[in-house]
Amino acid sequence: MELSYLGRVLKGVSFEKLNSVIDKVHEITGKSKMSIFFDILHCTRKYGAGYFDYQIFAFYKLSEEQRATFVTRTVSRKMNQFFNDPNYTHLFDNKDEFNKTFAKFIRRRWLVIPESSREEIEQFVQGKAEVFVKIRDGECSHGVERIKMTDYPNFDAFYQHLLSGGFCLLEDVVDQHEELERLHPGSVNCMRIITLLDDDGVPHCLYAVQKMGIGDTYVDCNCMFAPVDFETGLIRYPAHAGNTPLGIVYDEQPDTHIKLVGYHIPFAPEAIAMCLEAAKVIPQVRYVGWDVAISKDGPEFIEGNMYCAHDFWQLPPHTPDGIGMLPTIMKYAKTFRR
Numbered sequence: 001m002e003l004s005y006l007g008r009v010l011k012g013v014s015f016e017k018l019n020s021v022i023d024k025v026h027e028i029t030g031k032s033k034m035s036i037f038f039d040i041l042h043c044t045r046k047y048g049a050g051y052f053d054y055q056i057f058a059f060y061k062l063s064e065e066q067r068a069t070f071v072t073r074t075v076s077r078k079m080n081q082f083f084n085d086p087n088y089t090h091l092f093d094n095k096d097e098f099n100k101t102f103a104k105f106i107r108r109r110w111l112v113i114p115e116s117s118r119e120e121i122e123q124f125v126q127g128k129a130e131v132f133v134k135i136r137d138g139e140c141s142h143g144v145e146r147i148k149m150t151d152y153p154n155f156d157a158f159y160q161h162l163l164s165g166g167f168c169l170l171e172d173v174v175d176q177h178e179e180l181e182r183l184h185p186g187s188v189n190c191m192r193i194i195t196l197l198d199d200d201g202v203p204h205c206l207y208a209v210q211k212m213g214i215g216d217t218y219v220d221c222n223c224m225f226a227p228v229d230f231e232t233g234l235i236r237y238p239a240h241a242g243n244t245p246l247g248i249v250y251d252e253q254p255d256t257h258i259k260l261v262g263y264h265i266p267f268a269p270e271a272i273a274m275c276l277e278a279a280k281v282i283p284q285v286r287y288v289g290w291d292v293a294i295s296k297d298g299p300e301f302i303e304g305n306m307y308c309a310h311d312f313w314q315l316p317p318h319t320p321d322g323i324g325m326l327p328t329i330m331k332y333a334k335t336f337r338r
Contacts, residue, residue, distance in 0.1 A: 017051065017052075018040070018051050021040070021051045021052065021054065021055045022036050022037055022040070022051075024055060025054070025055060025060050028060070029060055029061070031060070036060065039054075039059075039060065040054050043059050043067060043072075046067075047059075047067050047068065047070065047072050047074075047075075048072045048073060048074025048075055048338075049067070049070070049072040049073065049074075050072070050073045052073075052244075052245055052311075053070070053072045053073055053311070055245060055247075056244045056245055056247070056311055056315060057070055057072075057311075057314060057315070057316070057324070058316045058322075062322050063322075066322040066323060066324075068326070069323045069324040069325075069326050069327055070314055070324030070325070070326060071310045071314065071324055071325050071326050071329070072310065073310065075310070075326065075338050076307075076308075076310035078336075078337075078338070079287055079329070079336070080287065080306060080307060082333075082336055083196070083197075083285075083286035083287035083333070083336075084284075084285045084286060084287055084306055085284040085285060087284070088282055088284040088285050089285060089306050091282055091285070092282075092285065092288065092303075092304040092305065092306050093137050093306065094136050094137055094168075095134050095135075095136055095137070095168060095169045095303065096112045096115075096136060096168050096169055098301075098303055098304055099112075099169065100112075101281065101282065102278055102281065102301050102304070105274055105277075105278055105299075105300060105301045106300050106301050107174075107295055107297060107298070107300040108171055108172040108173070108174055108175070108295075108300065109124070109171070109172045110169060110170065110171040110172065111124050111169070111170040111171075112168065112169060112170075113133075113162055113167055113168055113169065113170055114168065116170075118159060121159065121162070121170065122155050122159070124170060125149060125155070125158070125170070128149060128172070129148065129149060129150070130146060130147060130148050130149065130173050131146075131147050131149070131170060131171065131172065131173065132144065132145070132146055132147070132169075132170075132171040132172075132173060133145050133147060133162060133165070133167040133169065133170055133171075134167060134168060134169040134171070135165070135166055135167055135168055136168035136169070143167075144219060145165075145167075146173070146218040146219075147161075173188075174188050174293045174295055174300070174302075175295050175296050175297075176188060176189070176293065176294065176295060176296070177266050177267070177294045177295060177296050178296070179264065179265070179266050179294075180265070180266075180293075180294050182256065182258065183210075183212045183253055183256060183258060183263070184212045184213040184214065184223075184253060184255060184256060185256070186213065186216070186217075186218055187212070187213025187217050187218050187219055187223075188218070188219065188293055188302065189210065189211060189212040189213060189293075189294075190211050190291040190292055190293050190302055191208055191209065191210055191211070191228065191265065191268070191271055191291070191292045191294070191299075192208070192209050192211055192225065192289055192290070192291055192292075192308075192312075193205060193207070193208045193271060193272060193275045193289070193290045193292055194206040194207045194208070194287075194288070194289045194290075194308050194313065195275050195276060195278075195279040195287075195288055195290065196279075196286055196287050196329065196332055196333065197279055197280070197283060197286035197287075198332040198333060199332070199333055199334060199335055201280070201283055203275075203276040203277075203279035203280055204276075204332050205230060205272050205275065205276060206313070206325065206328060206329065207227070207313040207325065208227065208228045208230060208268070208271075208272065209225040209226060209227050209228060209312065209313065210225060210226055210227075210228050210235060210265050211223065211224070211225045211242070211291075212224055212225070212239070212253060214253075214254060214255060215255065223241075223242045224239040224240065224241055224242055224250055224253075225239055225240060225242060225312055226238065226239035226240070226250075226260050226261075226318075227313075227318050228265050228268055229268070230268070230269065230272050231269060232264075232268070233264050233265040233266065233267070233268030233269065234262055234263070234264055234265070235260050235261055235262065235263045235264075235265065236261070236318075237261065237317055237318045238250055238251045238260055238261060238317055239253075239260050240312065240315050240317055240318065242312070244311045244312060244315060249317050265294065266294055267294050267298050267299050270298055270299055271292045271294065271299035274292070274299050274301075275288075275290045275292065278290065278301070278304075285306070286333075287306075287308065288304050288305065288306065288308070289304070289305040289306075289307075289308030289309070290303075290304050290305070291303050291304070291305065313325055326338065
């Protein structure tokens with residue numbers, strides 16, 4: 001691990017949060033707090049694992065060999081630097097550029113607000129009950145609104161909201177497949193599919209999870225997710241809380257009470273195939289987490305993420321053998337070094 005980066009990590013440590021992690025691990029394991037503290041430092045130095053990594057991946061009960069298989073916070077950073085050329089990441093960071101680049105894989109209608117006239121925008125929303133609006137470079141649902149047109153007395157009021165909010169993109173609401181709507185009505189429940197171009201430029205799917213909303217949310221971000229089998233589309237394990245340090249595991253969706261293990265996600269193989277095709281469009285960006293909605297007619301992109309979140313694809317409920325994703329990544333990218 002780079003000493004300079006380790007120094008920055010330690011400088012940014014929240015000792016309140018670190019103590020909270022130590023207290024939780026002590027409660028789970030009965031180990032002394034001092035031994036836990038020094039083991040966290042050891043894992044930070046040797047594996048680049050922060051204290052949240054130590055907690056959420058249950059490093060406290062894993063062997064050194066198992067710990068070495070995990071994509072930790074530091075390894076995730078190195079992967080993004082190694083696989084993704086920063087000269088091309090704007091095509092994913094900026095939502096209008098993403099839609100233009102991957103228009104082939106988007107079924108719903110959309111409009112770039114700064115490039116459209118008032119009349120074009122009015123025509124776009126005419127007769128619609130709801131639309132989505134997004135800022136250009138938001139992430140984790142920041143700057144995304146699902147708007148009911150009846151909330152505005154007239155188009156002028158809606159148009160002023162677009163301008164004052166600095167929104168870039170105007171989109172139709174996804175005509176979501178009924179099986180996804182059943183999971184959590186009202187939110188767009190996406191698959192997160194992670195792809196990697198190997199050293200020869202061949203795309204591979206590393207992981208796929210089904211995300212879903214909770215409560216009254218209209219997005220699935222930070223709610224809950226469960227791994228999906230690539231070939232059958234069946235949910236393989238119980239879902240985990242999107243806020244991963246909470247450690248909450250769901251056997252059923254808490255609002256709809258649908259049993260999750262074995263639930264079928266339609267068009268899953270087609271969604272995987274779409275991501276593998278799209279992964280070749282910008283070969284300078286090799287490592288991408290795609291958010292894929294499943295409409296009644298098939299899969300379509302919501303967005304592509306350069307930072308795939310290293311935590312949610314290696315959690316204890318989904319890794320019964322205690323093996324992380326690093327061996328799979330190294331199989332495809334032999335030149336990458338942890």
